[in-house]
Amino acid sequence: MPKPIKIQYFLFLLLTSVLAACAVQTQSYRVPAQHPEDSGIGKRPPICVDCHEASDDQFNWQQFNHTTYFADNHRQVALRNEQACAMCHQTSFCNDCHATGLELKPSLKNQTETYRRTPHRGDYLSRHRIDGRVDPSSCFRCHRNPKASGSCVRCHG
Amino acid sequence: MARILTRTSPSLSVFACCLFLLFSPSMLFAAELQIQSDTLLRVFERDTTGTGDELVAPIYQYLKLNADNFSVEGLSFHAYGWGRQELLDSDFFREQSSGELIYAYLEYTAPDAPFSARLGRQYIFSGVANDSIDGLWLKGTLSEYFSASVYAGQPVGLSTTAGRSGDSIYGGRLAHKNKNFYEIGLSYQTSQNDGDTAANLLGIDLSAGLPMNASLYGYSTRNLETEGWAEHSYEVNFQLDRFSFRPFYEYYSYLDYFDSGANATNPFKLLALSGEDLSTFGVDASWRQSESFTFGGKFKAYSYDQNQASNLISLIVSWNSESVELTQAGAEIGYMSGDAANNDYLLLRLYGFYDELGDRYWLDFISGDVVYALYDRDILGRSYSVFTSLGAGKTFFNDQLTLRLSGDYSQDPYFDDNLQVLLSASFAYDFSL
Structure with a gap:
């Protein structure tokens, strides 16, 4: 059964109001x-x-x-x-790697940009067996939710 | 694009709301639009459920839109997404989504105050947040010493599990800052997947200026569900003349880091059960020997509570043209070694990119690279991987249109011979309404 969340939304609105009100009064470096x-x-x-x-x-x-x-x-x-x-x-530049729902790895989508040290270049399918054993935290950072792990579950179940 | 909208129907209301606001007559006044289209055609062979060595030819369309300079100062709209259509009869993509709306949000940045708001599908990267959401995100400065951001909505990454009913995500970050001397942030995030807790995280982050322009960065995450520290990550950056150094330390508790409740999928669910702890430390260094040559090196040691230790060492050298163009060539070598031989491998990479062909040739740039990996223990009966790519491109209409053709060939444990071709066309267009 879903948990009641009305109080959370009320707090969110309250925080929003405080944030906007304070920001108007503040001059800081941007x-x-x-x-x-x-x-x-x-x-x-x-x-x-x-x-x-x-x-x-x-x-x-x-x-x-x-x-x-x-x-x-x-x-x-x-x-x-x-x-x-x-x-x-622009945000889309970051989304070459950081996004939910990508299919082409960044080194393939931008294949001619060899000067960029994009992750997973070359045969990463083989190398990930080792990198994943040695430090799986680096996999989890991008593939942690069910949608982003779609490419993992095809083999890992 | 129609298929994309069908698959993301729960977010359609948010997207439609943004579009409605965008195209309302009062806002169109004096709007400036930037459109970027990237069309990619891939051709390769794969074994599918029906046929061996079947030709696969998907065409991808990426579309990006930025609109600003509305009659409301500080208002802008941004959208980016992709879709795919298989041109042949292959069933290679039968179990995969054929597109995704990456982001589509309306943004307001107050012209005279440090306050901004985003509404719609967006990526949140702040404190413990590293998520795509459909919702609202607000960020502002509370005083000279405090800033805050809050967000709430539905997590995009959980939409594949039992739809979006019962899915929610909210959180925020409160930071205390004293000019550029230090900043301490406290962040929180909770998310629900189908009514069950998917994540409940508390994060502390730190940055501080040290003598000689050195900087300390730290980041720790506590999993409030498992009541344990999931991650500690600390590093110092400093520069001595033309040398840059980054010593670092990281710690991960698999139980607390990978256990994500209703969010958990394999193989991470199994890793959480292992109860392993991983600690890493090391240093990255780079040396700008001249305007043209840069050298880099990295050492990283991995130690575990249960598994056998490993070490990674890598060296890189790159040469840049002294012009403002991207012309570059380089080489990188890395070696992973440790107590377990099946984790040992050697990695080599050579690459080049040349965009100063000038008027001598019809092409504007050429590129290529070779990646070679040698495994200490065979993987699927093969001890090596070799990958090579070649590419070329040309721009037209004052750089508005760029055509690229590239191909890659590889031999590796998964493919005896793998040849792929990629043709892409990128078109950028700016105009005012």
């Missing part, structure tokens, strides 16, 4: 909605500190340097700074 188009950063993955100070009172730009392993390790900075990612990337 990164621009879009990175300036005339900045000349080109198409290459950017090293932010080439132009920005590494860090100041308001923002740490160094954490967004797209170094060699940035694609592997961006989780910690992205979960707190979605608006900084959105300066250059």
Whole structure:
């Protein structure tokens, strides 16, 4: 039997009102909605500190340097700074990997973009037998719900 | 696209609501639209239930729409989805969805205040949330030192289990921040699948500035159903001249991490029962030797409560053209080794991308890569995998249209000979109403 949720929705509305009211009263630093188009950063993955100070009172730009392993390790900075990612990337870019209901793996959908270190490139069907044994948490992060695990249950039941 | 909407009918009301708002006359005034279409045709062979070596030729259509600059300042609409149609008679995709609406939401960002709201299908990535929902998400700054976000709706990932009746998800994150010195976040999420609890999570995240522009990041998740810590993940990022380092530590309790109640599917359900604990530590490092050459290295050690330990070491070198284009070539080698020989393998990758062909050739760019894996213990009777791809493309109409043709060939434990061809056309169009 479904649990009653009316009180939860009431609390949600209350929080919403408080959030909106407080936001109107607050002035704090926000990164621009879009990175300036005339900045000349080109198409290459950017090293932010080439132009920005590494860090100041308001923002740490160094954490967004797209170094060699940035694609592997961006989780910690992205979960707190979605608006900084959105300066250059539309949500659909993230959804090449992070989405529920994808069929083509990112390395196949963008096969000619060999400069991107997309996950599962090549014969990952074989390699996942080992990677999954060694660290299954990395599989679970994307395939954890029933819809996203559709590609798993075909073999794993 | 009609098949997509049929399959996602429970969210149709939200989607239709967004569309109604979008196309109401008062909002159309001065709207600017960006449309991106990606059409992909794949051709490959597979053994199916009816036939061996059957030719499969699916065509995929990805469509993205962004609309903004309405008469209501700060309002925008975003949608993205895909659909697939098999062009031949193959039944290869018979058990798979033929499309998905990835997102379709109306967004309002207050022009003069740090407040934003999204309504519709969207991906929430904040604190313990890593989910696609049909619902409402609000985010704002409460004061100079506090910010908060809340969301509620139906989880998209649970729609395949007994429909969407009894499905719900809500949660939020409250953060305390002192400029750029530190930020501490507390997040919560609960979800119901068909009336049963699917997840009940509490998260704590931390970021802090350290001396010499170093940064500390931390993240812990507690499973409130199993009453145990599911994950700890902590790392430090720092840079010394042209070197970057990231030492890290991670911990996972399989019981608390993989046990997701009514959400659980195999193989994760079985992993939760194993009661295993995994700890990893290591370091990533990269060195920008010059504007052209970058070197990287990674070491990661895996240790367990029950299983045998493993270590991963990898090295990478890449060369970039000094122009602003994407031209790049590189090589990567990785080796996984440990106490269990069936976990040992060597991985090699060579890749290249060249987009400075200029006027000398009709093509605008070429690409290719080779991935080779050598397994210490045979997998399905084979000790190696080899994969190679080649691609080329050309842009037209001031980069509005891009055509790409690529193919890949592989020999691996699952396929003796696997040849696939992919033809894609990407079209981007911006216009004002």
